[in-house]
Amino acid sequence: MSTRMEPLVPVERIELAWQGIDHAEGLAIDEDGTVWAGGEEGQVYCGRLDGEPEEVARLPGRTLGFALDGDGNAFCATIADAGVFRIQPDGTVDLVSRGAPDRPGAEPNCPAFLPSGTLLFSDSGQWGADDGCIVAVSPDGDTRVVDTKASRFPNGLAVFEEGRTLAVVESNLPGVSALAIGANGGLSDRRVLVEMPGMVPDGLALDTRGRLLVSCWAPDAVFVLEADGNLELLAHDPLRYLLHEPTNIAFVPGTTRLVAANYGERFLSVLEHDTPGAPLPRPRFGWNP
Numbered sequence: 149m150s151t152r153m154e155p156l157v158p159v160e161r162i163e164l165a166w167q168g169i170d171h172a173e174g175l176a177i178d179e180d181g182t183v184w185a186g187g188e189e190g191q192v193y194c195g196r197l198d199g200e201p202e203e204v205a206r207l208p209g210r211t212l213g214f215a216l217d218g219d220g221n222a223f224c225a226t227i228a229d230a231g232v233f234r235i236q237p238d239g240t241v242d243l244v245s246r247g248a249p250d251r252p253g254a255e256p257n258c259p260a261f262l263p264s265g266t267l268l269f270s271d272s273g274q275w276g277a278d279d280g281c282i283v284a285v286s287p288d289g290d291t292r293v294v295d296t297k298a299s300r301f302p303n304g305l306a307v308f309e310e311g312r313t314l315a316v317v318e319s320n321l322p323g324v325s326a327l328a329i330g331a332n333g334g335l336s337d338r339r340v341l342v343e344m345p346g347m348v349p350d351g352l353a354l355d356t357r358g359r360l361l362v363s364c365w366a367p368d369a370v371f372v373l374e375a376d377g378n379l380e381l382l383a384h385d386p387l388r389y390l391l392h393e394p395t396n397i398a399f400v401p402g403t404t405r406l407v408a409a410n411y412g413e414r415f416l417s418v419l420e421h422d423t424p425g426a427p428l429p430r431p432r433f434g435w436n437p
Contacts (some may be wrong), residue, residue: 155384156383157419157420159390161247161419162247162417163414163417163419164388164418166183166195167415168413168415169185169193169408171188171213172211172356172411172416173189173395173396174258174409175214175407175416176214176216177401178216179402180402182194182195183196183407186207186224188210190208190209192205192206192207192222192235194222197400201329203211204368205235205240207392208226208229210226210227211224211291215260215432217261217430217433218430219306221234221235223235224259225256225259225269227255227256230255231243231245231246231247232244232253236246242437243437244289244435245285247283248291249410254271255271255274255428256270257302258303259306260314260429261428261431262311263430263431264333264431265433266284266286267284267285267286268305269282269283270303270305270316271283272303272319273303278301280300280302281299282314287434289435295327295335295336298318298325298327300318300319300320300321301318303318303319303349303351304317306352308360309358312328313328314335315352315354317349317350317398319365322349322350324340324341324342324344324349324362325339326339334415341377342362344364344371347364348364348365350363350365351363351394351395351396351397351408351409353398353425355372356423356424361373363394363395365382365395365411368385368391368412369384369391370382370383382421388412392411392413393410393411393413394417395409396409397409399424399425404420404422404423405418405420405421405427406419406425430437
C-alpha cells in the first residue's frame with residue numbers, strides 16, 4: 149500500500165455551512181438535498197446546506213451516525229442512552245433498538261441499511277478492548293448480532309459492490325475491513341481492505357467508481373481508497389480551520405459535493421470530489437413501535 153500525501157482538494161476550496169451547530173459527529177443527506185445532522189447534547193438538525201438548520205428533535209445525549217430510509221425517516225445512534233432511534237420528518241422520536249437481547253448496546257455508533265430492508269448498526273464497544281460487533285434489526289424489530297470479527301472499534305459503515313459487501317471502519321485496527329453480506333443479511337468472511345497506521349479513521353462514503361472515501365478523526369483529513377488498496381489524500385487541514393476532526397461524511401445525492409461533520413468544531417465542511425457519490429440503499433423500513 150502507498151499513500152499520496154499531497155491533497156487533491158486544496159484547503160482554500162473547502163466551504164463551510166451551518167456555522168454554530170454543536171459539534172456534529174454524524175450526518176446523512178436525503179435525495180432532495182435535505183441534511184440531517186446531530187449535536188453534542190442530543191440535538192437533531194435538519195435543513196439545506198444553503199440555509200440555516202432547524203433543530204427538529206432532541207435525543208437523550210450525544211448523537212453519532214445517521215442513516216435514512218425510503219420514507220424520509222432518519223435513524224440515529226446515541227451513546228448516552230445507548231440505542232438507535234428513529235426521527236420522523238415531523239420530529240417524532242421512537243426508540244428502535246437497544247441491542248440484541250443477549251448483548252445490550254455498549255456504544256451504538258453508525259447505522260446503515262441493506263438493500264433487503266435490514267437496518268445494521270456498528271456497536272463499537274470499549275476503545276482498546278476489541279469487543280465491538282455489528283448488529284442487525286429487522287423490520288419487525290428483531291435484533292441480533294451478525295458479526296463479531298470486525299471487532300476493533302467498528303465505526304462507519306458502507307454497503308458497496310452492489311449490495312454484496314459491507315465496508316467497516318475499525319478505528320482501532322486502524323483501517324477498513326470488509327464483510328460478505330449473505331442472502332439472509334448475515335455477515336461473514338472478514339478481510340482487511342487497508343491499514344492506516346498512526347491514524348484514527350471514522351466515517352465512510354462511496355463514489356460511483358466504487359471507491360471508498362474515509363474520513364479521519366485524526367489526522368484532520370479525508371482519504372480516497374483505490375481498488376488496489378492505495379490511499380490518496382483528498383483533503384487535509386493541518387491548522388484545523390476548515391476540517392477539524394471530520395468524523396462522518398456523505399455526498400449530496402447525484403452530485404460530487406462531499407459534506408463532512410466536524411466533531412471538533414461548530415460547522416459542516418463542503419468540498420468537491422472528482423466523482424459523484426454512489427446511491428445509498430434506502431429501502432422502506434416497515435418498523436413500528
